[in-house]
Amino acid sequence: MGLLPKISPMSLLGLPLNTQYSTLASLAVKLPVTTLFRLTVTGANMPVQSKRQALGTLFDGRAPKQPARSLNSLWATMPAMQPIPISPTALFPTIEWQEAGQPCTARWRSERGAAPPKKVVLADDTMTADVAYRLACEGTALLWRGDFQNARQMLQAMARRSDESGKTDKRGRKPKVNPLASKIVADCSIDTGAAAVSGMDSAPAIDPAEAAKGFHMHRQAQAQRARVLGMVLINFDTDYAMALRRAPDARQACAEGWGPPAADETACVASLRELLGLISAHEWRKNGIEIAALGAAPNNRIYPHYGVFSPQRGEYVSLLVKMPLPKGEDLTVFDIGTGTGVLAAVLARRGLSHIVATDLDPRALVCAQENLQRLQVDVELLQANLFPPIEKGLADLIVCNPPWLPARPSSPLEHAVYDEGSSMLLGYLNGLAAHLAPDGEGWLVLSDLAEHLGLRTRAELLAAIKAAGLQVAGRMDTKPAHAKASDATDPLHAARTKEITSLWRLKVKPAKVS
Numbered sequence: 001m002g003l004l005p006k007i008s009p010m011s012l013l014g015l016p017l018n019t020q021y022s023t024l025a026s027l028a029v030k031l032p033v034t035t036l037f038r039l040t041v042t043g044a045n046m047p048v049q050s051k052r053q054a055l056g057t058l059f060d061g062r063a064p065k066q067p068a069r070s071l072n073s074l075w076a077t078m079p080a081m082q083p084i085p086i087s088p089t090a091l092f093p094t095i096e097w098q099e100a101g102q103p104c105t106a107r108w109r110s111e112r113g114a115a116p117p118k119k120v121v122l123a124d125d126t127m128t129a130d131v132a133y134r135l136a137c138e139g140t141a142l143l144w145r146g147d148f149q150n151a152r153q154m155l156q157a158m159a160r161r162s163d164e165s166g167k168t169d170k171r172g173r174k175p176k177v178n179p180l181a182s183k184i185v186a187d188c189s190i191d192t193g194a195a196a197v198s199g200m201d202s203a204p205a206i207d208p209a210e211a212a213k214g215f216h217m218h219r220q221a222q223a224q225r226a227r228v229l230g231m232v233l234i235n236f237d238t239d240y241a242m243a244l245r246r247a248p249d250a251r252q253a254c255a256e257g258w259g260p261p262a263a264d265e266t267a268c269v270a271s272l273r274e275l276l277g278l279i280s281a282h283e284w285r286k287n288g289i290e291i292a293a294l295g296a297a298p299n300n301r302i303y304p305h306y307g308v309f310s311p312q313r314g315e316y317v318s319l320l321v322k323m324p325l326p327k328g329e330d331l332t333v334f335d336i337g338t339g340t341g342v343l344a345a346v347l348a349r350r351g352l353s354h355i356v357a358t359d360l361d362p363r364a365l366v367c368a369q370e371n372l373q374r375l376q377v378d379v380e381l382l383q384a385n386l387f388p389p390i391e392k393g394l395a396d397l398i399v400c401n402p403p404w405l406p407a408r409p410s411s412p413l414e415h416a417v418y419d420e421g422s423s424m425l426l427g428y429l430n431g432l433a434a435h436l437a438p439d440g441e442g443w444l445v446l447s448d449l450a451e452h453l454g455l456r457t458r459a460e461l462l463a464a465i466k467a468a469g470l471q472v473a474g475r476m477d478t479k480p481a482h483a484k485a486s487d488a489t490d491p492l493h494a495a496r497t498k499e500i501t502s503l504w505r506l507k508v509k510p511a512k513v514s
């Protein structure tokens, strides 16, 4: 009985059934009234609703109700467990369709967490883009049976239709003005002087409500576009090969994103859009990105993995090279949310040798490990929620580049881009004082795009810094130079032209001497 897992009834009712139950598991749970339930958890990677339904069917064995008795005696009365035949597809979401008069089913894969489409029809080269687009808009998925390259072209044609429809309203009229473009009027300066310490110099004069409305409308449009374009589906064999004419060999790309195929892997279906994302991530991972802040080529590349925040915008990385290091010998550094490990690597190249880097995301940790090894820099990597455990001591420098936009991620892949409720930013600020050594510094990398989009004000940022018992000791700014910053067709262009990325130097505010 000592092996009974410790699971509180509340945690069961809250359904945090996570990946630790990714395989079929039988659990015995002790409830407060000494009732023994046998629970069979049938799968992870299920939407919460499915988990709820699954849990509804889990109570497959319940000992007869007894007056208070010991768990051991209840265990003895529990009927012997019967093996439950379970098909491999019960462990993950499935997609169903009809083909040649037969019902078919396969594992459904969606890294963006989309539910399997309920209506699926077969499609091939004879279908026109207009028909495909209409069906997709109606929520009917198209399982592709034609030539792979034609499917790609079909997707492009559907994307054009989606973009065109976004430019007009339902009656085909063009919207009057982009609310973001008309509201953003302030001109921001780059300044590292005294005004930077007050932090108030670049606050934009915008109507935050209007700007935020524009941003949320933009995200809604993006989500709708993703839903429609995600309706073109591809079948994969158990080794991720595709049996379509002119299909590329994307097995490696799939294995990098989905994990290597298991020994008992089943055939699966995923959207063509997801596959193209996997292929493009595979190319980035293969070729890497040159990071000037890491020194001269060739030993200055970072190789991002699928789903890990990519440092394509080099300007924020360069800030870490220019900022003077805190004084002292043998500094201890923490890099919070290390992603590809790029900031830790830059600091290691600056000569810092005692660096601990954390991330919550296992993919990020694997990616960082690979990059740091390749760059031959010594960094300790830990999976942690923000700061390393207290046994790792205090740090002289704690860097963090949290996601810059406080908004809800619409998929697990967006957790490195959107920081709902500014939780990572606030967690970092609020934990700094407790983890900094005397005279230590926090370096916060943050763009002010959120301010230009009406999602956060400068005053709110400064108030959060103050509330955490910190003060601004300096700031270094830079203007983004990446392609998106000058892309006039980007709906967020007006905000992006104003964007400034800053490295904030934060120190613990000295206590007042009374």
Ligand SMILES: C[S@@+](CC[C@H](N)C(=O)[O-])C[C@H]1O[C@@H](n2cnc3c(N)ncnc32)[C@H](O)[C@@H]1O
Pocket (backbone or CB within 6 Å): 309, 310, 311, 336, 337, 338, 339, 340, 341, 342, 343, 358, 359, 360, 361, 364, 384, 385, 386, 387, 400, 401, 402, 403, 404, 415, 416, 417, 424
């Ligand atoms: C914007 S990315 C920055 C990555 C990297 N530091 C860089 O500058 O390229 C934010 C990173 O923080 C990680 N993250 C998010 N919440 C976290 C948390 N609570 N604790 C640790 N890491 C977290 C994400 O997985 C992601 O890798």
